[in-house]
Amino acid sequence: MTDVAKRAGVSAMTVSRALKADGAVSDKTRLRILKAVDELGYVLDQTAGTLSSKRSGFVAALIPSLNNSNFSDTARGMERALEQSGLQLLLGATDYVQEKEERLAEAMLRRRPEGIIVTGGDHSPKLRRLLQGAGVPVVETWDLPTDPIEHVVGFSNVGAMRALVHRLYQLGYREIGFLGGAGLRDTRGAARRAGYEAAVAELGLPLGRVIAFGEAPISMDHGSIAMTQMMAHWPGVDAVVCVSDLSAFGAMTECQRRGWAVPGQIAIAGFGDFEVARCCHPRLTTVSVDPMGIGMAAGALLWRSIEAMRAGARLAAEQHPIPYQIIERETT
Amino acid sequence: MTDVAKRAGVSAMTVSRALKADGAVSDKTRLRILKAVDELGYVLDQTAGTLSSKRSGFVAALIPSLNNSNFSDTARGMERALEQSGLQLLLGATDYVQEKEERLAEAMLRRRPEGIIVTGGDHSPKLRRLLQGAGVPVVETWDLPTDPIEHVVGFSNVGAMRALVHRLYQLGYREIGFLGGAGLRDTRGAARRAGYEAAVAELGLPLGRVIAFGEAPISMDHGSIAMTQMMAHWPGVDAVVCVSDLSAFGAMTECQRRGWAVPGQIAIAGFGDFEVARCCHPRLTTVSVDPMGIGMAAGALLWRSIEAMRAGARLAAEQHPIPYQIIERETT
DNA sequence: CTGTTAGCGCCTTCAC
C-alpha cells in the first residue's frame, strides 16, 4: 500500500480510503490511486484490514453436502440475500458428520466470521458452546429446533412427512411403507421417519413397514435396494414414502426394472422436489420445501443481525417458519 | 492469548507454540495451557497469525457450480488430497460466468490463499494477470488448455466427445445428433460440441444435427425440450449425444413420454457418468471422467507446489492428463 | 523448553 501511495503521491491512508466504497477521497486523487493500483497489480491485503478494523467481511455457512440441490439452492439463496451487504459467503460441507461440523466450525471461527449459519438444530455440546461464545449472530436452518442457539429459519420435518402420509391415506392407500437411512447422522431424515411413524400410528395403519439402511447421504442406489427389501418383507405394501426424492427415484426405477407398475401396483412419494422428481417418467409426488427461500430468509436475517451488532445493539432471537407443500404428480 | 498465558502462568509465545501441532513445548506446560484455553473458551485468531507468519493456511478453488456432482466430487478429491497438509479448502462457485469468476478470484486473493485451483483453461485476461501476479501456485482443471497459466490436471473434452461419436458409429448409428447449450459460458460444453462436429465430419455423417439452446448450467429440462426439437427438425436421427448426463436423462424421459423407444428407435448417450445415468431405466451410456481423481491429482499437485514455495523453491509447471472412459449401458 | 523484542499491513482516531 505504501508503494501505491508513493506512486500516486499521497499517503497510505489515502490509498486505504480510495479502495473503500465510501471513502472520502476526491475523484481526482482516487483516479490517480486506482491507476497506480492497476500498474502495480496491487491487491489489498484483507487479512491486515480485518485485524485493524475488526471486520472480517465474511460469514460462514455449514451445510451437510454440496452435491445436494436442496442445500446448494439454500446456499445460493444466502448468497443472494448477502449480495448487497458486501459480505462474502464461505461454505463448508460437513458430510452429515457432527464431528466434522465441529472441526469445520472451529476452523471458520479462527478466521473470525461476522456471522454463522448452520444446518439443522442438532449439534454437539462443544459446537453449541463454541457458537454461543463466538459473539456473532447464529442462524439455524432446515429445522425448527426446540432449544435454538439463536435465530431459526426452517420447517418441521416431522410435520411435513406426517402431512404427506395423511394425504396418501386420503388417496386411499392403506399399507404405507417408509424407505430411509439407518443411523442418526442425517437428523432431518430421522425426523421424517418420526413423522411417518406418528402418522401411521394416528391413522391406525399397519406398523413396521420400514426399511432403514445405509448412512447419509442416502442416494438413488439406496432407494433401489431398499425397495427390493421392502417388497420382499411386506409384499402387501401399496405405497412407499422415501426420505428424499433421490431414494424415491431409485425405488421407482427398481420397480420399472422388475415390472411392478407405478403407481398401479405401488405408489411412490419422495421429499424435497429435486429436479429429477419433476423430470422423471412418471413424475414423482413429493414435498416441496423452498430451499432457496430458506437461504434467502436466513441470509437476510443474519445480515440484519450483523448490522445490529455493528451498531452496538443486538437483535432479539427470531424464528421464521418456512411453509412446505405437497406436490402430487404421477406416482401416486 | 495474553489472558490464556496469564492463566497458565506462561508467556504468550508459549501459548502460541502450544497451539501449533509441532510447537516445542513440554507436555506439562501444554496441558496447563490447553486447560486455560478451554476454560476461557479461547479461539485462536488466525487472521493475526496469517499477518505475522505470512501463511494463510488455506487454498481457494473456483468451480462453475456446487450443485453438480462432477464438480463437487472434484472438490471432495481436493479436500482429501489436502487433508494431511493442514490447509483448508475454500470453495467459490462461478455459475459459469467469467465475470463472477474474476470477482470471486479477487475476493479470494485479498485473503491471501497459498494456492488456487480454477476450472477450465479459459479465463478473462484480467484474471490471468491476477493469477500470474499473485505469486502462488495455480492449477487449472477439467481441461487441457493450449496456453496454461501454470499447472494443469484435466482431459480433452474435444477428444472425449469425439471418441464417443466414433464408438456410436462403430455400433452402426449413421445419423447422430448433438444436444447442448447455446452460448459460450460453458467452455467445456462448447469443446464437447466441437468434438462432436469433428467426429461427424471425419466419419462423413450428415452435418447440422445440432440443437443448441439455453445457457449453462444445462439441466434435465433442457434435454427434454431439445429432444423434442431434434425430432421435429431431424426425424431421421438414430442417436443423440448430449453435453451432459443431465440433459441426456431429460431427453430420454421425453422419449418415454412420447412413446419413442430407447434405444430401439433412438439411442441416447450422455457425458459425465452422473448417478442418475447409472440408476435410471434404461441405464445411460456415457463418458466417465473420474472427477474425484481430477480433484485428488489437482490437490496433490498444488500441495507439492506450495511445499516447494515454502522451501523457497519453485515447482516447474506440470501437466497431468486424466484418462476418460466410454461406458456402454442400455441406451445404445 | 521458554521468554523478549519487533513487526506483519492495514485501519481507527485525531489533527489540520
Added chain:
DNA sequence: GTGAAGGCGCTAACAG
C-alpha cells in the same frame, strides 16, 4: 479532503 501516530493479535527471530 488528507496526513501522522498508534495499535489490532499474533509469530519470527534471537537469546538464554
